[in-house]
Structures are given as C-alpha cells and as structure tokens.
Amino acid sequence: MVNIKKIIKAHYSPSNTTKKVVNIIADNFEGPTEEYNILNIKKDTEIRTFEEDELLIIGVPIFAGRMPQYARSIIENFKGNDTPAIAIANYGNANIGDCLLELVDLLKENGFKILAASTPVSQHSLFTKVAAGRPDAEDTEKLNDFAAKCIEKLANDEFNDIEVPGNRPYVELKDMPWVPICDETLCTFCYDCVSICPNDAISDDDPVETDASKCDACTACVAICQDNARSFNTPAFEEKEKEFSANFAQRKEPEFYL
Numbered sequence: 001m002v003n004i005k006k007i008i009k010a011h012y013s014p015s016n017t018t019k020k021v022v023n024i025i026a027d028n029f030e031g032p033t034e035e036y037n038i039l040n041i042k043k044d045t046e047i048r049t050f051e052e053d054e055l056l057i058i059g060v061p062i063f064a065g066r067m068p069q070y071a072r073s074i075i076e077n078f079k080g081n082d083t084p085a086i087a088i089a090n091y092g093n094a095n096i097g098d099c100l101l102e103l104v105d106l107l108k109e110n111g112f113k114i115l116a117a118s119t120p121v122s123q124h125s126l127f128t129k130v131a132a133g134r135p136d137a138e139d140t141e142k143l144n145d146f147a148a149k150c151i152e153k154l155a156n157d158e159f160n161d162i163e164v165p166g167n168r169p170y171v172e173l174k175d176m177p178w179v180p181i182c183d184e185t186l187c188t189f190c191y192d193c194v195s196i197c198p199n200d201a202i203s204d205d206d207p208v209e210t211d212a213s214k215c216d217a218c219t220a221c222v223a224i225c226q227d228n229a230r231s232f233n234t235p236a237f238e239e240k241e242k243e244f245s246a247n248f249a250q251r252k253e254p255e256f257y258l
Contacts, residue, residue: 002053002084004029004053004055004154005032005054006054007031007055008033008035008050008055008058009035009057010022010038010058011038011060012059012060012068013059014039014218015123015219015220015222016223017061017134018060018122019059021059021088021135022057022058024140024144025086025143025147028148028150038071040196041074045077046077047078049111052082055083055154056078058088060088061090061122062090062092062095062097063216064097064174066097067103069173070198070199070216072102075103075110076106078110078112080107080112083112084115085115086114086115086117086150088118089117089118089119091120091122092121092125093130093252094124094130097166098166100164101165101167103117104117104162105168115153115159116150117256117257119255121135121252121254124248126241127241127248139254143254146254149258164257178217179232180210180215180221183229183231184229187229187230188229189207191207192221192225192226193225196220196221196224199214199218202221
C-alpha cells in the first residue's frame with residue numbers, strides 16, 4: 001500500500017477548465033495539498049523534486065493535438081522520485097491527437113510513475129459554443145468515479161503499463177492562425193492581460209496590441225478580461241467558428257486509462 005502524504009495539483013489552464021478538472025479529481029483524495037499554477041511559473045524556475053509518498057495530479061489542455069509548448073517547458077522542470085502521477089489532457093470535444101502520450105512520456109522521463117491518465121472534455125477555449133458549460137454534472141460524476149479507481153489502485157500499489165492514445169513522432173506543431181484583438185473602447189488598461197500572458201505577447205507599453213509571433217492563442221487574456229475587451233471576433237474567425245461548431249457538435253465523453 002502506498003501511503004500518500006501530500007497531493008500535488010499542477011495545471012496549465014488559461015481558460016480555467018483544466019484547473020477545474022484537476023480540482024475535481026484532487027478533491028477525492030485526503031491529505032494536504034500543494035498547487036502549481038503553471039501559467040504563472042516563469043521559464044527556468046527551479047522546482048523541487050517530488051517524492052514517492054506524494055501524488056502528482058497534472059493537467060494540460062490539448063492545443064492542435066500537442067501539449068502547449070509553454071506548459072511543456074515548465075513541466076520539463078518537474079522531477080519525480082518514483083512519484084505516482086495522474087496525467088490529464090483536457091480537450092474541447094474535437095481531437096485528442098498526441099498530447100496525452102506526450103505528457104505521459106515526459107513524466108516518465110522525469111521520474112514519475114503513471115498511476116492513471118484521462119482525456120476529459122471541457123468547453124472549447126476558442127470556439128466556446130462547442131462543449132459549452134463542460135465539465136458538467138455528468139462529467140463530474142465520471143471524474144469522481146475515476147478518482148475512486150485511482151485511490152483503489154494506490155491502496156493496492158498497482159502500477160501497470162498503461163497504454164494511452166497517440167503516436168510517435170508526435171504530430172507536427174502548428175502556428176495558431178488566430179490572435180486576440182482588443183477593443184480599445186472597452187479596454188480600461190488594467191494590464192491584467194499583460195500580467196497573465198505566458199508568452200509576453202502583450203506589451204505593457206500598449207496592451208491593445210498583441211504580438212502574433214509570440215501568441216499561441218491560449219485564451220488566458222480573453223478569460224481574465226473583466227471588461228470583455230479581448231476576443232477573437234473577426235469575420236474570418238466567426239466563419240471558422242460556424243464550421244468548427246458544426247463539425248464537433250456531437251457530444252464526446254471523457255476517456256480514462258487505468
């Protein structure tokens with residue numbers, strides 16, 4: 001039996017849904033918690049080594065079939081010492097791609113033992129009409145059931161070789177064609193968007209402008225803007241949203257790998 005003394009919650013969650021999924025799962029476990037908001041961690045930050053009596057529950061969103069590369073650059077600094085881990089690749093009801101495999105591979109390389117993994121479904125961060133409101137009550141019930149099975153596996157010290165979807169080499173990284181625009185008539189120049197952008201794509205000299213060469217359309221700036229000044233609402237984006245919403249309207253269910 002593995003005696004877990006601390007739950008480590010880690011998430012890269014620009015639109016807050018991945019954080020919600022990680023919290024739903026983590027709330028099923030007893031004991032003290034420690035949280036890492038990867039969105040707020042700067043590159044090259046030294047992160048301590050996690051021990052075998054700790055449990056890492058880590059979640060990232062899927063960006064075009066891959067891990068967000070900023071998140072990857074931070075998670076590369078997470079080191080385990082035979083530390084149990086639950087790997088979460090959260091997606092917006094479209095395609096899983098190779099993200100979960102990429103996350104699992106990285107964790108294994110860094111000294112973690114994979115207890116379980118999942119691809120939950122949440123509201124799409126760009127095209128928000130897709131999977132709107134998810135994770136919902138049905139998702140939460142399934143995530144709680146998944147957590148219960150993880151607890152049982154820990155109690156039995158059961159670490160099997162889990163197969164997750166994906167291919168190697170991973171799908172090629174893609175540049176995002178969409179960059180948030182700012183409505184200057186709504187912007188109050190609070191600079192929240194500047195502070196939260198992980199890629200420093202928004203200048204504190206002029207937060208109305210976004211550097212397209214740095215932006216990966218993570219949506220953190222859109223989610224944090226209390227004045228609804230930032231959005232992707234261009235005619236081209238709205239046409240793509242109609243197409244995307246039609247293609248991925250059918251509900252997909254979370255998958256669990258134990």
